[in-house]
Amino acid sequence: MRSMIWFLLVSSFILHPSSVVRADGGTLRLSRRQGGYWITIFTAPMPLRAGPVDVSVLVQDGQTREPLPQAQVTVRMTQPGQQALACPATTEAATNKLLRAAPFELPAPGRWELEVQVEGVHGSAVMGCQLEAAHALPRWMQIWPWIGWPALVVALFSVHQVLARRRPLVSPVINRAERLRVK
């Protein structure tokens, strides 16, 4: 049984789908010069859905294209009939510290207006685009790797048993241990 525990632990470490997570800004939505800045907007996940979304912004100097770490960025998302959402985009929320990330909880699917406001050495600049958010996935689909990975372990175990089919029905080691416990 201890071997089973080890097997499960190792399997979960190796096979867990989030073992390697890409930590970029996601899908590139818009990248252009606006005022004195070059602003690039990314969104994640792909495709965009109602629920938790992440908007990442890269702010660069419009001329030199050097990143501007001092710029203040605010992201707004609006949809008719919904309360406007606003959130400052920060490097703390981003994995890639060149970017600024703003996490949102999109309450509904449909078309959303995304607006990014930048305040910095070149003054203020506003840039926006439209996003189409699909319906949120059912909860079980959002966490399907957590539900599904045991199937992979069962499959691996089945392969293991097929490969090891020449073993005696009950391991002699287990038999011996069992006999000793009974004595």
Next chain:
Amino acid sequence: MNSTFDAFLRSWPSAPWVLLGLLLAAAVYLRGWLRLHARDPRRWPASKLVTFLLGLAALFVALASPLEPFAALLLQVHMAQHLLLMMVAPPLLWLGAPLFPLLRGLPGPIRTVWVAPLFRSSVLRRCFRTVAHPAPAWLLFTATTWFWHLPPIYDLALGFDGWHVLQHGCFLGAALAFWYPVIRPFPSRPQWSPWLLVPYLILADVQNTILSAVFTFSDRPLYSYYADRPQLGSLSPLEDQAAAGVLMWVPGSIAFLVPLFWIGIQLLYGERSHRKPHSAIPCPPHFDGRISLPVFSEQPDVLRLPLVGRLLRWRFARLAFQLPLTVIAMLMIYDGLRGPQVSPMNLAGVLPWIHWRGFLILSLLALGNVFCLACPFLVPRTLARRWLPQGRSWPRWLRSKWLAVLLLAGFVWAYEALSLWDSPWWTAWIALGYFVAVFVIDGFFRGAAFCKYLCPIGQFNFVQSLMSPLEVAVRDPRICTACRTKDCIRGRDGVPGCELNLFPPRKASNMDCTFCLDCIHACPHDNLGIQTKAPGRELWHDSLRSGIGRFSKRPDLAALIVVLVFGAFTNAAGMVAPVGEWQHELASLLHLGSPALVTSAFYGVGLVVLPTLLVGTAAVLSRWLGQSVESARGLATRFAYALVPIGFGMWLAHYSFHLLGSFESAIPAVQRFAGDLGLATVGDPEWRCACSRPIGDWLTHLEMLALDLGLLFSLYAGYQIARRESEQIAHALKGFAPWALLIVLLFAAGVWIVLQPMQMRGTF
């Protein structure tokens, strides 16, 4: 410092699973290397350890360093990441000759049960021989490299995480195959001429040069993904691509040419001819998985720990654990009877239903039946022994778990139907009733009749502790065989022996063990310890157990398990919103003033009807499909034990949810209670701590993990029981199929429950 470089240095991705996987590999290798190094330092020098660890470090830098987030912006960073995966990590890992250290570093059971059969598999050996030959290895390496660098494929990998992971996996796998013939790590014994490595490496360099040249001299960006990325500084996408090409060209060529040079020198100057031929080198024994498993392995023992062991061996250790819990229980009873009858404000509304239950299940998972060890209800028993006769023995016709099954089912029903969790007054009376019941029953009956035959909490602990990692066990059975006094069961010098009639050499599980430590204190040979065990292993072993008999002959135990398993799901389902709404709808449809009747019916179905139907059907089908000679009742009794882990998983998921989701709720209740007693130093109650908080994804993931592991343990236990029930594997599998289906059904029910909004307990 350049702002981009500064951002790069701070961009560490969160990759705990990569880190844990690499640390696990390092720990296993280190453990094995230490053993091998102690035996043969010349063959296992420190350089092997260093190179292997450097290989793991290269993997860490490739997958969990700032390279990972920046690889999405710059092709040259992505190329550096791939070079680490293909040119740096694999040769370093092979230089560590990892096969024997990793095998020796694995725990014995995993080596013998899981790995050894794979080494004996002719299919796998043939596959490995094929892949490790230079020709297929070269083809695999080249094909993988070129395939994944095709623009549509590369863009696909960059656009989707799953494909990107697969790309990295292919690169690492192909590179491990490629570098194996070059390094030829011990105990590799190639059958081909080493001269083959010269064209092998030259041709690899040639294809690498061609691909690099394509990157370097292309007049347009090859990958639309990088062409669309924002330009960083003055670096255009085309320049970035050229830099990636140079990176692939120069360090890549060096990676091929250095070993080529080294191998050429060895071949030309005959360095290898001075060495002993492989066959003359004393080799470790051929690995067949049956090495070094001593008959009586010394298990890790809690009593051997410096401070804890000494404390537990102290004769009054149990009392020392019981007294604080007794004081807390008394305060809780007082507050439950006299305090405000609002759960979040009262100790009796918070401590038992949020904290105690959570700690109980977590302690069973991490340690063992420590609650019974520190059980506060047993303090009055000590008094009862002095004041009451305690002369009778428990009636023979009640010496089973059937009464406990009824009490347990009644308790699970009352919890929801009478809303015990929402009534501090009732909670206090239950605790008080417990004290009285123990005092009376153990005052008149010998032994620990209350614990063994009645206590619902004890039965819960006994069954769930089958999944615990610790048990009171004999250190050396030979000493027990020679022992004539049997003090562990008879008692010695005022220390009672085991009151539950568990003779330690034949105990063989945690069932019915209260961890009272009496046997440990009574043993004159210091031959008992609290040892580690493989959780759940006893579920499929049907040996004769002292004080219990064989599991297969105990339908009362099986019934207890079934009630506990289905109770886990019914209890949790009773708290989720859809079930609550459904109960209210049904009550209004039937024109019932209160939903209590519907709730009772729900628990009747969940605890009696469904278990009987499902377990009965599974047993009948199992008998028919598996062509078993055993009766359906016998099969139900035997396979019921396989359900313990999935039930444990559900209890763990449920109770952890309440504990971790409302942990702070104890703070304002304690502050309020202290304030009522006039202890103003603890401050005013922080009522915001008693409010329900949003449940994070991490908690759902934790619950899912508990269910996942419960599912796998249950399936494994059922499979092992089936293998022992039937001589033929085909019959065993067919007999197991209905139980596997039942386990998967329970898992599906658990997933559904976890994903529903759940009522919190003891919070506003």
